[in-house]
Amino acid sequence: MNKKVNIYLMYTIIFLQGLVFYGPVATVYRQNRNLSLSNIFIIESISWILMIVFEIPWGWFADKFGYKKTLVISNFIFFISKIVFYKAYSFEMFFLERVLLSVSLAGISGCDTALIYSSVKEEESEKVFGIYNALSNVGYLIASIIFSILIKKSMDSTAFWTIIPYAVAAILTLFIKEVNVKREEKTSFKQSLLTALKNKSIIILVVSFALINEVVQAVSVFLNQSQYLRSGINIKYFGVLAVVMQIARLSSFKSYKFSSKLGKDRSIQILYIIIGICCTTLVFTANATITILSIIIICGSEAVIYPMILEIENRSINNVDRATLLSVFAVFGDITAAGANVIIGKTADISVSSSFITCVVMCVCAYILLFVYKNESKRLKE
Numbered sequence: 001m002n003k004k005v006n007i008y009l010m011y012t013i014i015f016l017q018g019l020v021f022y023g024p025v026a027t028v029y030r031q032n033r034n035l036s037l038s039n040i041f042i043i044e045s046i047s048w049i050l051m052i053v054f055e056i057p058w059g060w061f062a063d064k065f066g067y068k069k070t071l072v073i074s075n076f077i078f079f080i081s082k083i084v085f086y087k088a089y090s091f092e093m094f095f096l097e098r099v100l101l102s103v104s105l106a107g108i109s110g111c112d113t114a115l116i117y118s119s120v121k122e123e124e125s126e127k128v129f130g131i132y133n134a135l136s137n138v139g140y141l142i143a144s145i146i147f148s149i150l151i152k153k154s155m156d157s158t159a160f161w162t163i164i165p166y167a168v169a170a171i172l173t174l175f176i177k178e179v180n181v182k183r184e185e186k187t188s189f190k191q192s193l194l195t196a197l198k199n200k201s202i203i204i205l206v207v208s209f210a211l212i213n214e215v216v217q218a219v220s221v222f223l224n225q226s227q228y229l230r231s232g233i234n235i236k237y238f239g240v241l242a243v244v245m246q247i248a249r250l251s252s253f254k255s256y257k258f259s260s261k262l263g264k265d266r267s268i269q270i271l272y273i274i275i276g277i278c279c280t281t282l283v284f285t286a287n288a289t290i291t292i293l294s295i296i297i298i299c300g301s302e303a304v305i306y307p308m309i310l311e312i313e314n315r316s317i318n319n320v321d322r323a324t325l326l327s328v329f330a331v332f333g334d335i336t337a338a339g340a341n342v343i344i345g346k347t348a349d350i351s352v353s354s355s356f357i358t359c360v361v362m363c364v365c366a367y368i369l370l371f372v373y374k375n376e377s378k379r380l381k382e
Contacts, residue, residue: 006176021159052334056328058111060323082162115179141250267308268309
């Protein structure tokens with residue numbers, strides 16, 4: 001069995017699922033189809049809860065019945081969610097789309113990286129994770145460029161054409177080669193859960209990165225536009241800046257080179273500090289150049305960290321319940337991210353500067369947790 005086929009298939013699938021042509025107008029699209037902004041946030045909040053609820057059961061299913069079956073089901077649900085999105089004109093339909101999306105993403109989460117890790121040599125995993133992550137951004141980058149052509153026809157066409165790559169991605173999933181998960185040695189769901197909970201150092205690392213990841217998500221998706229206006233940047237350049245930020249995220253391609261020179265722990269530590277400094281800069285600056293550079297560095301730094309975290313998580317698992325354990329870890333990350341998102345949102349109502357101060361505080365908390373993780377890991381090795 002040629003496991004390399006899995007890697008190229010997963011590369012292609014993640015690239016195709018990055019082709020979200022309606023991405024630049026996702027909020028406006030919903031509003032034009034009878035969904036209020038408050039309803040959008042209600043659905044988003046429910047989506048977080050559903051992700052947390054479905055995460056662990058999907059991981060258990062993947063370990064019991066195979067990674068391929070899980071990804072096939074999840075990717076076909078993902079494809080169906082895009083059809084529902086295109087057909088939606090009411091709260092109920094958009095809610096259904098989000099339910100399908102949550103179920104799908106919970107199934108893919110952990111299972112995709114477990115399949116990839118099981119299909120490559122351990123020393124290659126970080127490099128492969130970096131490429132995998134970057135290809136999603138490449139897809140979205142290309143979609144953002146094609147969007148400017150599709151939008152001339154209609155906003156609806158951006159949603160319609162998004163269905164096509166998702167259909168192809170779902171079909172490609174059928175050609176994945178199942179990896180040997182040694183079902184005869186499998187432990188019970190309860191034992192897998194207890195194993196994950198005993199791995200305190202990884203849970204600490206996951207919570208730490210979830211804080212950093214949510215800070216980056218908030219800065220690059222929600223707070224950036226207010227900061228651009230504060231810095232006097234014309235709204236007509238926002239689309240170009242969105243493309244620039246996607247290009248910055250392609251730095252995940254070179255994550256393995258960064259960690260090979262400095263080591264993973266030290267690399268993550270340095271990048272955490274850099275993100276914290278950039279967030280601090282955004283608290284005080286109203287300069288357009290400094291604002292853009294700071295956000296570029298924040299996006300690029302997080303993209304480099306992500307493959308390292310995935311490699312550390314997977315390397316910490318030495319039994320057959322990889323997807324279950326990764327899903328348990330993901331739940332801790334989801335809960336942390338959901339809480340952090342609410343806090344940043346509340347402070348954003350006060351002012352942009354206040355929200356960036358909150359981001360700085362979260363960066364400090366993440367760094368402290370990273371320090372705790374390093375000490376805990378060192379203690380376990382001794």
